[in-house]
Amino acid sequence: MVSKQGTSRFRLMKVAAGVAAALLSVSATAEELRLITWGGYAPDDVVAQFEEETGIDVKVTLSNNEDMISKLRATGGAGFDLAQPSQDRIVGVQRQFNIYRPIDYSKVDAARVQPSMMKATKEATALDGKSYGVPAVWGTSGLIVNGEVEDTVKDYTDLCDPAVAGRVSYRLKRPTLIGFAFAMGEDPFAAYNDEQKYQSILAKVEKKLIDCKGNVKTYWTGGDQLLALLRSGEIKAAMAWDAGGWKLNAENPAISFVAPTSGALGWIDTFALPRRGENEDAAYKWINFVMQPEIAAKITNQSGNFTAAKGADEFVTAELRDAYRQSFNEDALNNIKWYPPVPPGLEAMEGQVLDRVQAAN
Amino acid sequence: MDSDLFCTDLIRRFGSHAAVDRVSLDVPAGTFFSILGPSGCGKTTLLRLLAGFDRPDEGDIHIRGQRMNEVPPNRRPVNMVFQHLALFPTMSVGDNIGYGLRRKKVPAAERSKRVARVLEQVGLPGLESRNPQQLSGGQRQRVALARCLVLEPTLLLLDEPLGALDLKLREQMKIELKHLQKAFGTTFVYITHDQSEAMVMSDQVAVMRNGQFDQVAPPETLYRAPETPFVADFVGDNNRLSGEVVGLQEGIAELLLASGERVSGKLAFPGLKVGQRANLFIRPESLMLTPAAATGYASLRASVTTTLFDGANSRVEAEASGQTLFARLPQDGSVGRVAPESAIDLSWNPQLATVFAEAGT
């Protein structure tokens, strides 16, 4: 009697274990990582390799800073497991909309990340004693210049030179405001926390941009659009990202990326965890995976931008390294203006300036 | 020659088929001319040639002596009442009638006077502001007529405009149209497939078949002296007896029917020979329900199938020699009760019957 009961209980346990195993395996095969990131940051071969090694399905959504923030704001931080905002756009957004959760740095393989960048990002994304970002990819905004006009265009404000009228382009976005402010001898970053001072700098920049409007062929809105304009020779100079310049340089040596005399604007894109992400483990796995030197180099080769991974440079193609060295000598590298965190409220001010520029005739 | 419409050898081909095949016609001023034919006989095509919506391949159209072949419809002194009237649904009755006057640049005051007058003439005084959709079928008919007559055209074309009306209204409108034509004195060219419409209204009727005119004559002539078997058959009710010619004298032919009986009738054309197949046509009202009343009268024994009561138009349906015959049943009591299945004698004056050679012999 007893033994019989024991066997039946044993059998029941076996069934339960089987069911549990089945459930586990189901959830294991269904595991996925929803990544919202920039174009080029998750190349297909890297995604394939990650999926093969971990069995995690990666769903990539391409985006940009504003779109990322808007999407996460709309859901209160749900819908994605990992995001890649720029580090200067984390703290202000987090204070306003509370869409991220702090990083558990013990889960990040710190040995793979350049320590100086790790430190800088931790500081730039710190809020109430916690930090929200891991550095991933960095790059700069500067000038992409065709050889024909390289003697004219050396700084952002040179885009307004009559010699290049109708042959230049830039975006109507905040980097343009910042770049022009620096080129006009101001330091907008220093005025970040002084609203009045910042407003007065913006007023000057606004006037400059309105005066400059006649020079602009069109305000570019997408990377491919800009590259097409430069490639066809329809424009000769533009304010844009370094990676785009290097890409064009590979096709046509006459076009190159130039660090402006007032300094290129440096940005660092990070890894950040959306507050209501559902697969934190997979997110950390991805971070540690792409920070391996060989993998990071693949991202660099794809996007044109260098990563925060230690020792990745030696796997990067020679052409890209050469183009990088041609654009940045020691002085230019030291002169890079790194974006500090944007305090809340600043974007509304900038937005009005940009609207007025757009509407001005 | 005082003719309003004069056409010579009109031909209109569609592919290899000639819808109008060498038609000539001559309509004296102020007359009511009808073109009668079954559907598909080409009468609508002919009317469209006259209106100018279509051009003849050969032949000439003269209106009051003017050659009209190349004149577009809006320059012809011709107006048309369409089959479905084609009143402009977006205009009031007054605007419909005033449309043509406006095209002739008649001043507004004069215009409204003429519109009011023509509305009075067609018996619809004061309906200018109505919408055509609010009118009855007969009223719409009159508006369509008024819309044309107000322009005082040389020629008014009417394309079976009574087809859509119910029987009672149609009878009424027939008479009305005739009166209006007399009152306005305009030349009417009227096409119809309804022989009764053509007979009641017309001064002249052209019977059309396969693109050609079979006979052009006043209604009474058509009825009493049809020139072709088609006319005899198509115009008015008629009985047909087919047999073999066995005797010919003084324009009277004697036919041997399949039953062995002999009947006689007047020859339509000389030239028929003994032994030929021929058809004898005799009108229902020419058949008497008595044995031969006078010498020389033809007679036939028939068996009554049924009687059809229709007031003054009541008929007996009978069968003789394997063919169905109708005879008018006088309602004045001169004939007793005719019971079905009973045998009766039918007799007629041979002068009232017409004999044609059978087609193809």
Next chain:
Amino acid sequence: MNASASRLSLCLLITPFALWILLLVLLPHLQMLRVSFQVRESWDTISWGVQQYQNFFSESYYWRTFLRTGLMSLFTTFLTLIIAFPIAWYIAKLARGRAKGLLFFACLIPFWASELVRTYGWMILLRESGLFSTWLQYLGFADGPVEMLYNDVAVIIGLVYNGLLFMLVPLVTTLEGMDDNLVEAGYDLGGNHFTVLREVVVPWAMPGVVSGSIVVFMLTLGSYLTPILMGGKDSAWFTGQIFTQFITRFNWEQGAALGVLLLVLSSVMVWLGLRLTGQSLRKVMG
């Protein structure tokens, strides 16, 4: 029993539509209306007020863009009508059998690609290094490259192209229903081409003209990609401003207020259009 069963099936039939209207149309708009009256005093406190609407009137670039968008949409609608009418006439009255189907099909083809692809197609043709510019130089009409992109004309070309089909369909439908005899009667009574068109054809086609115009106007007013991509640096479009407020500025309150204003504008224009042409919405849409 029977009555309740048929009521039930009616409810089941209507439910998806009702849900659609409620969840995807009504609720978002009500939410937008609510947000538009919120005022952010600082970044984390909110009160109620009409400040966003005051912004609209006090900042000239908002209402100037608003006006510009409205006027250009009107013009685009008018141009689409002028271009679509002869095509619709040809399809409805002159083309027969297969040719008719093929023509309609040809008008439909561009809509297999997305608005983005269509717009890029135009950009390839119109840009300085594009096809038209090359041809003009080849044929000797121009000495150097000609820029045809990045101006209002380019925007209107793109918008007309996008709206053409939506104007054609109602026009073809109404014109097909017109008795050819009406046109013949128009000529027969002494009208020339122009008067027949003005007095007979256009009044008849009016319901189609109005419904086509309403659809094209709404579509144009609400289009985003074409004005942004093909427009020049001055070609501000109101939807672009709304997008900017929501997405790049995170200023949902202002974006919502502008959205509400756009909704009001389009409703007023539709109402005005119906009033001016003496049509009713029921006649036009039924």
